[in-house]
Amino acid sequence: MDSLDLVTTELTQSQLLSTSLDEFVASLLRMEDLDAFFCRHPTLPAILLATTETELISAYHSTDIEHSRKAVQKTLFWLYQTFLADPLTAESKNQHHPVMVTIKRMIEKKWLAHETEHFAALPSATSPQLFTESLRKLWSHHRSATHPLYEFLQHDASKAQMNAFFKSDSALNLLFFDLIAMAMVGARLEVRGELSRNMWDECGEGSDHHTHVNLYKDLLMRNHLELPEDNFADTLDWQGLSGYNLFMLGGTNREHYFKLIGALAITELLDPSQYEKLVLGSKRLGFTERDLRYYTEHIGIDVIHAEGWLQQVITPIVEKSPAAMAEIWIGANMRLNTVDNYYNHLLNSLINLK
Template sequence: MPTHSAGVADVRSPIHLAPNAAKTFHDLSSLALERDDADRWLAEGPRADDLRHAARQVCALAFSGDHPDARRDVHHVLHRLYDLHLARPVPGMTRNQESVELLRLRKQIEQAWQAWEHNRIGDVPENLTPDAIGGAIKAMWRQHAGHNHPVFEFMRTEADRAQIIKYFTTDYALNMRFYDLIVLSLLGIDEDVRMEVAGNFWDEMGQGNAARTHVRLYRDLLDYLGIEDNPAAFVDALGWEGLGGYNLLLYFALNRREYFRSIGALAITELSDPDQYAKLIEGCRRVGIGTDRPSVLDYYSEHVEVDALHGDGWIDNVIVPVLRRYPDQARAVLEGAAMRLNTSKDYWDWQLAEMRLLGKSAPDAVATL
């Protein structure tokens, strides 16, 4: 089973990027997304072909050439493509949710990216019974290099206030989108697993208390810290590592064939949060965040309490019943868990590096985007 987040070591030939391929990929994808009808705009001249050729080269550089800037560019475009399906409904929205060309671009990116992700899964147990899956997921989690990641011990014992605030700004995107992920995980599922997933949704909704929804609790924390709620800026500040973890969960949720990997990935999310967030809360109190108003940390303290139950509940009441119905999907569940572990470690490695960099460059500064 995987114990690291790096890809399988190999020797690759250098990838030669055609002149302006990265710029072509960025410009054409951005302009198409901004048009009311991307398909009509891309059909003019060679734009559609140019975009496909540029995307192929940039994806090769990102996932075969191990080029972090290219990987970030690809993940940022993929994030925008996924957002077409999750954007808040407002007047004047584009028609691009149904765009054939943008769907083709999305599939082109997903194919290259998923090949890379699968290449670093490593070995997973074979032929597990449904009753053995919980132990296998927990063993995979505990043996992974991301388990007890040092970023959380750093925040508990060393990080200053600005560095911890930096963590909150980078953690924004997925925290604010988790409601949608739970909603998507409810679609089309079997009746015997609905109650567990609905319970997760009800907790996200503050159990009916508008002031206690998880989105509202996170916004309360941002307000307390004087951080402007600016989703676009928070996403733009992420490296490929943060975007990759975010995109993985959306990829699973938006592709019905990935359902079994999705429930494995969500199990890891529920299992890993409590211990990590307990360390974060301790670090916050050490630097004075929430000491005058403890309720501003309720987003994280609630996850410490609730996710301790959700982890086992998700395994026992979602994964096990599903695998009793489809026992041949145990491997897919474990693959989803492994992929979530790898992308989480990528993200935490990046967060720790960003916080340490902030401490070196401006030890007394207030964290900004």
């Protein structure tokens, strides 16, 4: 059954729960009066929470993870999308519905517990200067920093494979303006200058035509890649969804704000050298300078931004709040690990593309 039917049809609870968790939650979020719906089905919230717990156990405590992990991460994706929804939609009204918030927090807690088991602990007795060097070392020694995906794109990818990469890259690239805006909310005075410089560049220095979102949309349009409403998020498996959700975790939960700072800093370190290979591969296939403007701009400015994030954002934060190092470290590690999983999955998908 199409999940959209759940919004307008009276169904039994067993029928409602016969769909996947993510489709069910997405349908609930589209309901104009979710409270009234739960009043008609008073036992449904408890069943829904139990279903979420079952999916989480399957996703993070079993060997057969693929279906459950995608269901969990896609559910979290839909819950985070309420923070970006049109203010006049049902999704915006249901943003803080208690049942939806409970599901979100259940997933976040289990996911974070799983992720933090898979990277080294923060080096002890570190100073702000040593901490930024530890972050730089963490990035440079991680497999994702020199991932074979970009060697493949540079030397071997066909145009169809390159276009598939651009589609897969869309959801997060088109979110970046919002992520920087989220990082600016409640930012400390001493870091606002660097964050503002990032935002100014993201906005194309005030030009609507050159704002990075429009540069990326221009790349897609010129190569006949029609952008759907979800920015190709529907093409992502759990690996890509996890990477997207990491940023939204930090951007929409104040307690995880410093994780966002760590994830953004690592992104600025990762992108320049990888984008150089991507641009070379794209030119090999006949993509033009205009097509690649989004990526070529990032090659230069992200080198500057990476240093700015380390010295002008992270250093003043940890000088004033040493405890923030642990949170930034988690965000940095999660960014590296989620992007490595995403690159692994994407490379295999591109190689298998017919």
